[in-house]
Amino acid sequence: MKVSIERGSLLKAVSQAQSVVERRNTIPILANVLIEAEGDTLRFRATDLDIEVIDVAPAQVTQAGATTVNAVMFHEITRKLPDGALVQLTADAVSGQLLVEAGRSQFKLATLPKEDFPAMATTEYTANFTAPAPTLRRLFDKSKFAISTEETRYYLNGVYMHVAESDGQPVLRCVATDGHRLARIDAELPAGAEAMPGVIVPRKTVGELRKLLDDDDTEIAVSVSETKVRFATPEITLTSKVIDGTFPDYTRVIPSGNPKRLEVDAADFAKAVDRVATVSSERSRAVKLSLDEDRLTLSVNAPDSGAAEEELAVAYGDEKLEIGFNAKYLLEIASQVDRENAVFMFNSSGDPTLMHEGNDLSAVYVVMPMRV
Structure with a gap:
């Protein structure tokens, strides 16, 4: 050679x-x-x-x-x-x-x-379709933070890519969860993807796939079977086994009856959480949200290191509420918001909280509260 x-x-x-x-x-x-x-x-x-x-x-x-x-x-x-x-x-x-x-x-x-040198066994793919790089980038980038790192629950160690229904329309959906937070992202269903089996794309594959998706003008050829998934550009072909397991019924943990609505500037909220969390204990990272009319108070009280408090002007018109979260989870979810405002929907201090961007429900996040 x-x-x-x-x-x-x-x-x-x-x-x-x-x-x-x-x-x-x-x-x-x-x-x-x-x-x-x-x-x-x-x-x-x-x-x-x-x-x-x-x-x-x-x-x-x-x-x-x-x-x-x-x-x-x-x-x-x-x-x-x-x-x-x-x-x-x-x-x-x-x-x-x-x-x-x-x-x-x-x-x-x-x-x-x-x-x-070993060759990967060839597979007959059930579904073949193409999708724009920005579409796949959004689906995986906005969901991957919620992938579980717990090896015992191996079926949560990836992003569940499947065909679902939203408002009576079929969509291509990516879901990831670790039991503490969940991300559910929808995109328009590409032609040819209708018969696609639902597959769990492993964490490492999601990381490698990201390198194929930087060019906004690239169309990605996607092939899916029960055991493998393949993503290809004219120069690069990435083939991966999928996780052999059943993804849990995530629809059961997405709350539908949370009436208390908080609207806040996503960037201001993330910076405020980051600031007050500086004094939180490394183990719990707990931040308390106290909601009153058009006012949100973020506070941390860590006996070993001190206390912190910050107030934000927000849009909130429901009854008073105090609820605690892991600061890391709040920051990760807030960082997914591309638009100016994040909307949080609460029920009570012990129930899961829903978050989405403005009026856009194509990206929905759930985070479990914690005692503070």
Whole structure:
């Protein structure tokens, strides 16, 4: 294999591939990236056996071929090469090394046979559709903060992507919850997604997918089966196993009868919560909200470290209410608000609270209160 490629193109492709690779591996080949040169492209393939990413970059191929090399080391070398450098890659079959040359720099890297590199089993996909990158970015960005990190409840360790109904219309919906807070985000259902099975997209896959969604003009090809999900742009294909479990019936925890309505400037609210939470105990992070007519008082009383209080002018016309929350949860939910105002709907100090942006119900959040 002999190929020349511009350093910027190489770095972009290798960055995506190496991020999938697990740092600690009992199987040596899984630490490597498979490099395949053919035609006028260079393909990079990396996997941890649950996720596989394939990245394609334009290159000048003098001699076709393939090899595998340590992904993290290859990425570090590429990253440290000068901007605009032309990188030459030569796989030496005799020495079993990959020669990397750029200007006066030269590296000889150990390789493993391409035949040992595992291929992800192919799948027949039930549904194939395309969706704009901003649509998928909104669905996953606004829900991923609520993914559970508790390994015992593995079926909550991802985002539940499925077809649902809202106001009599089918929607593409993403839901995540950890039992303390919940995010439910809706988008218009793309053509071809009607028969899509509901799947739980794992946390790591959600993180990798985010890298595909930065370009607003990109259309993402999505394929879904009972066991796998695939997201593809013209350059990158991300395939992942889905979590083998049943997502709980989240509709039961979304309150529908919360009558007390608070409307507050989302940015001011987040900053105020952040300020008063500075003195809260690290363990509980409890903040008390005291609501009176058009006034919200945020307070923290931590016996070990002190007390804090801040008042905000808000729109609230219901009876007095005192309710406590974990400050971290309040901040995460408030940070999802793109519009100016956040609307909180309360029932009592012991019931779940609902939050949405202005009059937009396509993004709904639920947070459980705590005793303060």
